[in-house]
Amino acid sequence: MRTFTERQALLIAIAVSGLTLAATFGFAAAMRGALFSMRLPSIPPSAQAAMITQNISPDAAQGRHLFLMNCAHCHGDDAHGDEGPDLHDLHKSDDRIHQLITGGIKGEMPSFAKKLNDSDIRALTAYLRTLRS
Amino acid sequence: MLMTSLFWSRLHGGATHFPIAFMFASAFFDALGFYQSSGKRELKAAGYWLGLLSAVGCFGAVVTGLALSQWKIGGTGLLLRHHLAVWPAFALIIGLGTWRCLVRNNPSSRGFTIYLCVVVVACGLIGAAGFFGGEMLLGQ
Numbered sequence: 001m002r003t004f005t006e007r008q009a010l011l012i013a014i015a016v017s018g019l020t021l022a023a024t025f026g027f028a029a030a031m032r033g034a035l036f037s038m039r040l041p042s043i044p045p046s047a048q049a050a051m052i053t054q055n056i057s058p059d060a061a062q063g064r065h066l067f068l069m070n071c072a073h074c075h076g077d078d079a080h081g082d083e084g085p086d087l088h089d090l091h092k093s094d095d096r097i098h099q100l101i102t103g104g105i106k107g108e109m110p111s112f113a114k115k116l117n118d119s120d121i122r123a124l125t126a127y128l129r130t131l132r133s
Numbered sequence: 134m135l136m137t138s139l140f141w142s143r144l145h146g147g148a149t150h151f152p153i154a155f156m157f158a159s160a161f162f163d164a165l166g167f168y169q170s171s172g173k174r175e176l177k178a179a180g181y182w183l184g185l186l187s188a189v190g191c192f193g194a195v196v197t198g199l200a201l202s203q204w205k206i207g208g209t210g211l212l213l214r215h216h217l218a219v220w221p222a223f224a225l226i227i228g229l230g231t232w233r234c235l236v237r238n239n240p241s242s243r244g245f246t247i248y249l250c251v252v253v254v255a256c257g258l259i260g261a262a263g264f265f266g267g268e269m270l271l272g273q
Contacts, residue, residue: 017228
């Protein structure tokens with residue numbers, strides 16, 4: 001088998017890792033495109049933009065930040081559901097929401113008891129109350 | 134959906150820990166082989182094969198992770214932080230595996246020192262990616 005000098009090996013290694021990363025990103029983009037082409041859009045982008053720019057209280061704004069940090073990767077950036085369910089128009093009491101966030105749902109949603117304190121959950125709930133479809 | 138997020142979550146959890154363990158063990162054996170006077174060859178061979186296994190294994194981890202995140206390469210919050218650590222780590226592991234495979238058992242002392250330094254950076258990134266991934270799945 002041919003042996004390479006360290007410099008040659010370095011150049012090949014950079015090319016291989018760059019190509020691998022580019023191929024992975026391309027594959028992911030293609031898969032994501034295929035995945036979303038199979039779904040009907042739930043809300044037009046203009047309506048989503050309108051919801052984002054609506055006036056919300058400071059508490060809800062803090063809740064939105066917490067939502068994007070902790071919840072968006074499962075419930076979607078717009079809270080319309082991704083892996084987790086749509087959180088618009090929730091028919092649950094504040095106490096029940098608090099209980100779900102702190103306790104989690106076995107096998108479906110982790111517990112955030114050690115991560116979010118009561119005021120965080122209040123802010124998060126305030127944000128969830130602003131979500132109307 | 135036929136394959137739920139719970140399915141991918143479990144598969145990703147299983148698939149990620151192999152390349153992580155292989156990479157850390159490879160760094161350990163390589164470092165030991167570099168500083169030890171006896172058993173140098175065997176320790177470097179262990180580091181070499183574990184590094185290659187890690188490079189091969191990380192494809193499974195990446196594919197299951199992408200499927201779990203619904204093929205997002207970015208995201209927001211913890212997912213974004215996870216990805217910001219994952220992608221450079223993935224590129225480094227592939228690059229390190231390729232370099233090691235091509236150079237085989239003939240790296241110079243200087244080359245191998247630089248290699249070890251990059252391995253430490255890769256391990257740090259893997260650790261950060263694992264931390265943010267665990268924060269997402271376990272929530273605390």
